[in-house]
Amino acid sequence: MKKQSSNAEMEMLKCITEKFTRHPDQLNRLSEADAEIISFKHRTSDFLILKIDGLYEELQQGLYEDPYLIGWMSITVTISDVAAVGANPFGVLMALQLPDTFLKDKRWYSFFLSGINDACAEYGVYILGGDTNSGSALSVTTSAAATIDEGKPMMRSGIQAGDLLYSTGKPGLGNAFAFSRFFDKKPDVVYQPKARLKESKVIKKFATACIDTSDGLFPALSVLSEINHIGFSLQQDTANFVNIHAKNICASAKLPFWIMLAGPHGDYELLFTIKPIDKDKFEEACHDASIDFIEIGQVNSDQKIRFISENNQIECGTADIANLFLEANSDVKKYFDLLMKQHIIWHKKNK
Amino acid sequence: MKKQSSNAEMEMLKCITEKFTRHPDQLNRLSEADAEIISFKHRTSDFLILKIDGLYEELQQGLYEDPYLIGWMSITVTISDVAAVGANPFGVLMALQLPDTFLKDKRWYSFFLSGINDACAEYGVYILGGDTNSGSALSVTTSAAATIDEGKPMMRSGIQAGDLLYSTGKPGLGNAFAFSRFFDKKPDVVYQPKARLKESKVIKKFATACIDTSDGLFPALSVLSEINHIGFSLQQDTANFVNIHAKNICASAKLPFWIMLAGPHGDYELLFTIKPIDKDKFEEACHDASIDFIEIGQVNSDQKIRFISENNQIECGTADIANLFLEANSDVKKYFDLLMKQHIIWHKKNK
Helix, strand or coil: CCCCCCCHHHHHHHHHHCCCCCCCCECCCCCCCCCEEEECCCCCCCEEEEEEEEECHHHHCCCCCCHHHHHHHHHHHHHHHHHHCCCEEEEEEEEEEECHHHHHCHHHHHHHHHHHHHHHHHHCCEEEEEEEEECCCCEEEEEEEEECCCCCCCCCCCCCCCCEEEECCCCCHHHHHHHHHHCCCCCCCCCCCCCCHHHHHHHCCCEEEEEECCCCHHHHHHHHHHHHCCEEEEEEEHHHCCCHHHHHHHHHHCCCHHHHHCCCCCCCCEEEEECHHHHHHHHHHHHHCCCCCEEEEEEECCCEEEEEECCEEEEEECCCCCCHHHHCCCCHHHHHHHHHHHHHHHHHHCC | CCCCCCCHHHHHHHHHHCCCCCCCCECCCCCCCCCEEEECCCCCCCEEEEEEEEECHHHHCCCCCCHHHHHHHHHHHHHHHHHHCCCEEEEEEEEEEECHHHHHCHHHHHHHHHHHHHHHHHHCCEEEEEEEEECCCCEEEEEEEEECCCCCCCCCCCCCCCCEEEECCCCCHHHHHHHHHHCCCCCCCCCCCCCCHHHHHHHCCCEEEEEECCCCHHHHHHHHHHHHCCEEEEEEEHHHCCCHHHHHHHHHHCCCHHHHHCCCCCCCCEEEEECHHHHHHHHHHHHHCCCCCEEEEEEECCCEEEEEECCEEEEEECCCCCCHHHHCCCCHHHHHHHHHHHHHHHHHHCC
C-alpha cells in the first residue's frame, strides 16, 4: 500500500511562498480560497487603484540577470505606477512563468525571493496571492491594489501652459544601466530604483499632473504632451541635470547627453508639473519632508519639445525621440544607431 | 521638417483596446493615469476580492488554438475563481505577451478581442487596464477585482464529515476536450465553459466550502481533502455523472470513466459541500433560480477518496490521482500512460 502522500502542487506552492508575510487584513491562508479575500471594513477610501505590469522584455533581452534585482523590480515597476497616482498600495498579486531550472536553483530562487521581500518591506505591501506556471522563459507579472486615503488621485492630465516641470531625481540612470549591460560592461552602474511612494504623498498636494519615468524622460514627456496638448522646454543644458552615472558614460564614450534621456529603459522617478504660484510652497514642503526634487523645465502651449544638448538648441516633435525605439523594432543596437544618426542631423542643422 | 507624429506606443495601445467598453466608475480614460482609478464611493462591501491567473501552459501545449476561445478563457479562468468565493467581479486587468505575428494578423486579433468582449459581457465585468509586451510566445495573465455585496465569502475550508458533495455540472468536459485535441481529433467536443457566477449567488447561502474544478474533479477533491483533513466517497458509479462528451469518448476509445475526472484540464464547474440538514432548502433554492446541480458524493472523516469505475471499488490516497500529472513532468502522453497503468493496477486488485 502506497504511503499517504500530500498534494504535490500545494506543497510546491508552500515552498514558493513560505517566505512571504501574510497581510494582516487577509482572511484566507495560503490555498484556503480560490481567490484572495481582504477585509475592507476599516477602509474608507473613495478610490480603488489597480495596476498590472510585467517584466518580460527586460528579462528576454538580458537587461536584468541578477535574481535579487529581478525580484526587486517585479514589485517596483508596479508600485512606481501606484506612486504616480499618489495612492497607498497594500498588496500585490504575482503571476510567474518559471523555467524549472530557476526553481531548482536554490541560490537563484533565494535571491529572487529576497528581492521581492525587500521591496515589499520597503513599500509596506504584502504578496496577497499568485499563480505559477512552469515556462520556457522567465517572466513575472504583478498586479497591485491601492487606496487613496486622502485627497484625490493624480492623473497625467491637468497640465496648463506655464506650469513648471519637476522630477524627483536626475534622469538617465535607466539608460546608463542599459548601456553598461549592452555596450560596455566597464562602468559599474548600480541600478536598484526605488518607487517614489514617500515623495508622492507631498507631490500630490501640489501637482497638476504626474507620470513615472518607467520608459525614460522623453517618452514620459511625449505622453504628457499628447494627453495635455502642450509641449515642454527643458530649462538648462541637459548636462546640468543628467544622472551622474549617465554623465560619466557620456564623457568617456563621447555620447551626447540627451541620448541618456531617450529611454526606453526607465529611471522610475516621478515627473510632474506644478503651477508657478505653488512653486515656493511646494519646494518648502519638500524641504520639510526631506524630499529631493529638481526643476527641469516648463510647459509651453505649442506641442514641441525644446532642449539644449552639447550646445545644440534642439526643437523636435513631442513623439520624435519616444518613437525611435519602436522604429528600431525594439532592437537595442539598431536603436542606438538611430539615436546617433538623429544626433548628427541635429548637430549639422545647428551649425 | 518632419510632420508632427503622435506617440506610436499610445497609438498601438489605442488600437489594442479601442473595442473595450470602459467601466462607468473608472475615472481615468485610456492612458490618462499611470494606474487605473475606480470610484469606490458607492461601494459598501466589507471584503475586496482579488485574483490573478494566467493562460500559458494551455497555449504552449496547443490545447487552446482558436483565438476566440483564448480570449474567452483569459477572462473565464479568473472569474471562475471569483465565483468560487461567491463574489461579484467588476473589473479585470490584462497583461499580454503577444508575438508580433498575432498582433499583425487582424483576423486572429479580432476573434481574440471578441472572445474577451463576449466573456466580459457575460460576466458583467470591464477591462480596466493592462500591459502589453511583445514576446516570442503568446501568454495572457488576467487579474480580477470583486466585492462581496451580501454575506460572507466562501472558502475551501469549513467542511465536516457527513457533508454532501455537489457540483454545478457533470464533470469531465475539460479532459474530454483535451483528449480530442491531443489524441483523437474526431470527436467534436465543444468547449467554452462559463464561470458559475449566477450559481454561486445561491450556493454561497448554503455551502460549507467551495472550489472550482479548474484543474479537474480529482485535483479539486484533493485540495479540499488536504485543507479540511477529510476524504470523499463518490456515491454512484462514475459512469452516472461523467459529462456526456467524456462518456462518449470513453465508450469509443475504451477508456475507464474515472480518467476523464483526473485533470489537469478543468471543467470550471463549482464543487461544494452542503450540510445534510440544508439539503432540501438548498435544492429548492436551486430549482427556484433555475440552477443545475448534481449531488455526487459525501464527506468522510478519513483522508481517502473512494469511487466506483467500471465496477471496480476504488480507494486511494486523496492526492494519488492529482499528483500523476506532476509525476509525468507535465508531459501529456506520459501522463496518459500513467493513468492507464494506474487503472490496470486497480483493476487487478479488484479481481
